Amino acid sequence: MRHNGCVSSPNFAGAVDLGAIAAQKDQQRKTDAAVEGAPAGLIIDATAANFQAEVMDRSMTVPVILDLWATWCEPCKQLSPLLEQLAAEYAGRWILAKVDVDAEQQIAAAFQVQSIPSVFAVIGGQVAPLFQGALPESQLRQAIDKVLEIAASQGIDGAVQGEEVSDDVDSELDAGDPRFDAAVDAIDAGDWPAARAAYRKILDESPADSDAAAGLATVDLYERTEGLDPVAALQSASSGEDIDAQLMAADVEALQGNWSACFTRLIDAVRQSAGDDRERARTRTVELFTVAGDDPAVASARTALASALF
Template sequence: MNKPPDPAASAATLRGAVDLGALSAQREAQQRAASAPPPPPGVVIDVTTENFEKAVIEQSMTVPVVVDLWATWCGPCKTLSPILEMLAGAYGGRFVLAKIDVDAEQQIAAAFQVQSIPTVIAVVKGQPVPLFQGALPEAQVRSYLDQLMKAAEEMGVNGRVGAADEPESDEPVEEPLDPRFVAAFDAIEAGDWAQAEAEYAKLLNDSPADADAKAGVLLAQLMQRVESPAEVGDAFTLELAAADLDAGGGDWAGAFARLVELVRASAGDERNVARQRLLDFFELAGDDPAVQPARIALASALF
């Protein structure tokens, strides 16, 4: 079994060990992306070897092209891509988002020297400009895009796509939040996870099938446990706390491994607690690639 955390660790130490805003920011961005209107035509495009020259190289002479290199099996890609698509619309055609499936277009991936995905690279005047790797939060993605817009303008590349009938604006449009989640997001921004849980619970009570509300409740409960850890002494509770820390830091594989081992090694009420915690984490992790192997491991541990 993995080594549990030090039970004497202070709440401040735990907060320092976990990015407390990471999961909430990811969930908020996904909700915002799901409710955002579609971007204008031509702003988000699928690129293959057949249209790469025209769609990316030629187009980059007049407007920056942001290349999203992804794959269907990539869990982080499924978090980042909706954010990029939402921002492509929010920036009003000031850049083109070119989506490239690295499995289907291996020649392009090799040309970009892709080492891991998701990878995001800009192309300006035919020249690649590396931006970032990994599923970053929306605020960080915006920061990279703002820097790209400034650099492209200095190079004389400041065209727009899909906005011929719209007034131009240099400022990206901030998409409104889904009004259902405003109170919960306000509580999260204030650091009041208990209030956030209460707000999500109201939504879940009104709409029991609302997956976002359910995930919000689970997220708020997780963050409360991480920020205010209970006094622990026995190995089982220590290992639950360690799994919370793993999950809070985005290490779903680590959290799943701990909980599967707890299910395998425990019995009775403790086994039920570990199993339910694991199921809750599956709900929170969504399409993370660690989920499916962990489900198989859980089935093996149970039977």
């Protein structure tokens, strides 16, 4: 600009950052490409109306990461697309639930949000803060991997299958899956190694097959309790001090379908033990979550296990 015949230095204060705009557009292109082919259900808009079903209930089987954002928030414009890209990249190992704090003030108040973006993890119905502000991709991956590690330690390592394939899966299950025949025949014959091998073959082909995972854990349960006197096993655990006795008694209660007593026993063992004994109790609890499947006792037991561990 020229004043009185002199050229003054240009003032860029408040000028548009063209580099930042280009970076945002590049990130958005990457996000669009990653999300385009991702299964439905990986990224959801959480509201007060669907929060229980879409966030809390689903966190019992798949960890959920909450992104609290707003349209006017500049750091949100950097973080949210990156979270969407990673949600697609992780292919269903976790769910991204986005909360517009302006539209969902009830949720924002419940989480006592002071600044945005604010990111939380929900694992087994338990909410934990992760971070505030925008993180670089490397640190964001570390945070997500830590969430997955904690979730797995509680037996929460399911995966979103995607709505677009659900009809096909349902029809296959209704028709019966012949791959399971060998496992069932082996169980009927009491041939535990053969049954285990049959289920592992299915899992090698379909790692997210929950029926095969449950079958494998059930075979392990059958083998551990073969020839066991259930009355004697329960009596030997009455003192509550011997971890082996507690694990065996829990197996008996599992065979009886008494899941509430089984999980109460195991989680008490987690609380009261340490070191290898504590890890054995935790591992057995997670294994039996798989066997119990959708039993109502599982949801409360997951919450209790999370409390006992952390």
